[in-house]
Amino acid sequence: MTIQQAQQDVDSWIKTTGVRYFNELTNLGILMEEVGELSRLMVRKYGEQSFKESDKNKDIADEMADVLWVLICLANQTGVDLTTALQKNFEKKNLRDADRHKNNEKLQ
Numbered sequence: 001m002t003i004q005q006a007q008q009d010v011d012s013w014i015k016t017t018g019v020r021y022f023n024e025l026t027n028l029g030i031l032m033e034e035v036g037e038l039s040r041l042m043v044r045k046y047g048e049q050s051f052k053e054s055d056k057n058k059d060i061a062d063e064m065a066d067v068l069w070v071l072i073c074l075a076n077q078t079g080v081d082l083t084t085a086l087q088k089n090f091e092k093k094n095l096r097d098a099d100r101h102k103n104n105e106k107l108q
Helices: 001-017 024-047 060-078 083-098
Strands: none
Touching: 001 060, 001 083, 024 060, 060 083
């Protein structure tokens, strides 16, 4: 699935099963909630916090997909083509950061 196809599929789902998009500010809040849920699992699996019983059966991939879903919703609502945006971001990073990380002693 391409990013463009994902944007189309989410839009189709929202307009049929989901009825309509939540407004942009509601979706921004939902995005923050989903990032928080992903963060909770990450710090328990890779960090120093212990798992709570309620977190033990949660899947990091599913939480990442939830974040992506809401981000796609926001892109659709605001007219952002994520494929183009990501391509431009790669160009920016390649120009700005071409040698930046190679010269970082902390990464050696």
